[in-house]
Amino acid sequence: MKKHFLLFILCLFTLPTIAAEGKSPQERTVDSLLAKAMELASKGQLLPYIENSIKAFNISKAANYDEGKAKSGSYIAEGLVTVGLFKEGLKQLDIVESTDYYKNDIFTQSDVRRMRGRAYGGLMLHQQAIREFRLQQGLIKKLTGEKQVKAYQYNYENLSAVFQRMGQLDSMQKYTELQLDNLKVFADKDASMRYEIVYENLGSLYVQKGDLEKAQQCLDKSLELIKKYKIPIALNTYSILGDLEEKRGNLKKAAAFFEESLAKKRAVGSRIGVKNSYRELSDFYRTKKLDNAKADHYEMAFSRLNDSLENENRQVVDQVLSQILNLKDQESETKVSKAATITFAAIVLLLAAISFFVWRSKHNKEILVQKEEALQETETINKELTEQIGENKFNNLIELAKSNNPEFLILFTELYPQFIQALKILDPNLRSTELEFCAMAFLNFSTKNIAEYTYVTIRAVQIRKNRLRKKFDIPSDADFNNWMRELAGKPMMPLRSEDIRLTR
Template identity: 25%
Template structure:
């Protein structure tokens, strides 16, 4: 047996030789560079390494192919590598780098016309927004990806991406508390490929949580397990399957077996550095220990849950700001394009309309229409505000990890205003302020965040000092004024 260092050197050397063989025997055909083989081989190898969770070699592979694409000035290949590297970065929790590579891909994509790459770009943007908790944005971006898929003539590529976009959309809809619509997209994906591990596991989860058909849930879980290829290495798909198995046995009240599956899922997620999945697993483990009447282990698991959740939120916050800036930039571009079209329409109307009476008539009619639209939008806005408030209250009651993220979407100026007063406020303090802003009582805050009523009062006292709030002023009134 060689020392670990030599083993790593030999492994890297073998991978280097393999890449050379790929380039000479696959990407090149009789001395010519083949775009089709470049795409096909890169996608297959990337998918294989992604499932194994071998991110180090996955990055190396895509950077090697990126160098080749740049050498051959193959724009579509460059974009494909940027998108792949973005996906890898987001998967291991480096959301900022993921967004950076997506921006590079988006910049290059303006120079080419490829519906496949546009669909893929929006798919990755959607997934990245979903992992940082921006589910509405994720669904909007997913819709744009589906739109570009309609114009893809290659049926194999169309099915390949359509299946994944349907599965992603179903996952986003579940997280956005819309299970009925999610199930529709699961069925659409099933008609394309009923054997995929992600989609099959999502079907099992649906029957477990919503239809309450546990026999169907078990059948789908068994199918998903059978589809996982055992390569002797960590398979990231196994983590989601084991997590769902844990939920299945928890529902059966077989808590010891549930705990075994939760721990397996935690191990897989930890080894593959899936940071956004880890807090939820610890929370499930804590609930299981509670049912097993093991308070010390429950407390340890809840402590780990809080630590991992806080660490994840700190990573997410910066990515959320970048993502929101990107969305605002896109809206500005759309607005500029819309304004140009409006000016063109007005010019045509002026040229074609010689009679002032007709122009005045159209103008008055447009004003009346805008007035009606304004009234309609006002009513719609009021309805959306009420729905959003109820959603926030529900997330807070569940102590859901996405509460602060969703709160910032709905009240985008609240947290920045607090940080102007005191930049040292942490994520947990911002969450506490948000709950007071939503008019939760001290007793309710204590109940939903698993702390004592006395601790809530102490937190309020410390907040007053940090935010310079006079003792005679109610914190709720102070936050509401922000």
């Protein structure tokens, strides 16, 4: 957790400061709480950081302070993602996106994309994570100065980490080298730790790829920066040097570097780093058959420290969840206190709406009849679909489609594998965006609906329909949605697991 919290702290310091001029006492209190939260983050105090952020959020909400609500909500989401509560973090980001401040501030929009990418990565939804980070790049282009450079740096780091987890080393290398290029606007002394991290990551990458000469060059640069600028945390440089010597067959030198890595981590108090070194040393001594006694010693030390850290992490997560539940309880109490006013207003609005629609119905009878017929057709189709898969899942599917949620295609594929199979038989190379579009047509969404739910123009939807008509050879006089629904009823070969693997 603390390894991720380090990156989290660095990201926080890219956030713009909040000017206090012309603000109310409540707004200044929010700004003070957020400044305190950042100070706590710099000291690695995660729980107090989240507590201050929640306090700031509650005051912002009561004072209708839109900027404070957006920024405190972002802080809370960052904390939730950091402790591994990814779904809660995504829900908090939905709140941030509802603010006017978010809609008008490019930096906040960029940072929300970054946090969504981290959350999807934590949920192992790698393609969705990559999509968020690439959408973030479009927003970063609109930033300027140091803010833009730092945003690119973390964007490239996150993409590199995702590709590393996916085992795509060439893509990982691309984004790690982009980090190095991006840092060139800074002198070594002004970004020494960032340079050290990049050289360390490149060294590890080249070790994995078997290019030991380049790995040595990168790690030498990392060591040079550590010594020249007295960087307090050596991170994993010595451990990677151990991997390098192990690859060369120099087992004694490898053991010495692994032991030195452990000593460095102990010196700076990195308990997670120490735990990882215990695991590394135990495996090394055992697999290389160098010293079974040492292997047993480090295995025991790893088990004790790992159990302790897991227990601490559980406690942190439990406390964070408790705070979030308290926040939701406070929101519920606020809603109850306003219930009478809202009910009265709703009744007035309802009566006004009824009067309005009665009057309008006299003038638009024909249009209403057409709408009712279209609605009846859609309801009939949806009823048939609901009977096939169950009301709950179908309703969930529709909501995912309306919110343009990446999980829409996953659930649709589960519910209608025959339709997905039929499309892939026609074109095995269909992209997931094309599958999503066809799925919406299968559900009988109109052109206007698809445009609204996918945040594009009606013209863009029409162009995509025309392209798919050509690709699938759909007659020009055939209704696009009907053709999609009829496709699922055609005879098909048995479905294989590789046929429904989604790529973007």
